[in-house]
Amino acid sequence: MTLIVFTDLDGTLLDHETYSWEPARPALDALKARGVPVVLATSKTAAEVAVLHEALGLGQTPAIVENGAGIYRPGQPIEGGEDYARIRQALRDVPTELRAVFEGFGDVSDERVAEMTGLAEETAALARQRQFSEPGSWTGTAAELTAFRTMLGMYGVTARQGGRFLTLSLGRTKACAMREIAAELGADRTIALGDAPNDSEMLEAADHGVIVANGHGAGLPPMDGESKGRIRRTQAPGPQGWADAVLALLNEIEKD
Template identity: 65%
Template sequence: MTWLVFTDLDGTLLDHATYDWSPARPALDRLAALGIPLILASSKTAAEIAPLHGALGLGQAPAIVENGAGIWQPGDAEAAEAPAYRRLRWLLEEVPPPLRARFCGFGDMDDRQVAALTGLSPAAAALARRRKFSEPGLWQGTAEERRAFLGELERLGLAARDGGRFLTLSFGATKAGRMAEIALRYGAGTTVALGDAPNDREMIEAATHGVIIRNPHGPGLPELSGEAAGRIRRSAAEGPEGWNAAILDLTAGLAPQES
């Protein structure tokens, strides 16, 4: 029976502060030995995902980018145009100015500002700003203004999702939806999903096995219905250490021919 593992990055496979993934190396090696594809599922852009995908040695496995707004396949040439992102930014300007002013998206910032917010280098921040499908940003208004802002987005056909750090706008595609699409493509009988933030909830709940990775730096996740039955578990350790332990535990009974 084919297994697929889907994972969030920041605060999950990558350390929240340093973006280091090396503590997860034993589990990554275990997945490779079993022949289980690892599907990165992140708010990161394709431009950010590509070098990490190569460093992790993930072969031809696709990646879910920009919070599920798109799918990247290794070898895809980067298009010069980004019509979906351009339309999103155009629609955002249709929000009434007092509300629009409360949202500062990556398209409203320069590389230096994004670097300061994320801890990325200026070069890495430039890749994070190379959007194709979605717009992350900071909300800096009241709860009442936020409700009004979200209502305006819905009127315009846009969706908003909370991540570990940013409010991300898109046309509504999700990590869970992309997970189902990729699982169908592979004919996967078993899916594993790991994440740490509210934007991972649907993916974790939809998987055969879900793992909530401990991240005290983010908003976290409430108790999910699958936890009582043991289908969803929580890691004791944070970030890649928790990720490593969870994957080794879940795959402990598998042999290479079973993958």
């Protein structure tokens, strides 16, 4: 059996506040000992992921970047940029009153992104090296968000809420990229872990989905897979909940 683990980062494998994955180390070690690839699936850019990917020792395993809009392959350049240019053009055409309540990474400095994310300024600079999507802070009303989405939809741009930010893209999701990588690596079984609405399709598409407890955002409402026992929730948040779920699933799978 070829098992692959797909995981969101912020608030899931990484602590929401500190960005540490230390509590998940026992589970990461257990996966490595079994030769189970860990595929990062994140809203982060390829530039950000490259640093984390190396620190985690993930070798040549690909990673899903910018919420599924692109795939990072170690040692290979990522083609792109046209998608981001199209999104920025759509934003320029949004009415002023709606544009004023969305502050995208492309609208501000590295210093401001550092304030928005809690990242160090040098890491925030990597977060602004976008190729496929545009995250930002939304401060408008629900009615304004509906209007904003409608306007963007005229350009083929979608807006998805993540753990921290509203992210604009051309519609490709983490689930799309997960299917591509799972087929490429010959996966017989998949585990997916996430904590926010932009993880929902990936969790539903996996053989085993894990909703990691999220005390800092909207989290996820009940999902179809939960009633069927295919999706579970953790008690602990972040990397501790991640580790608990992965170790429990490894134990269950090995007993099958």
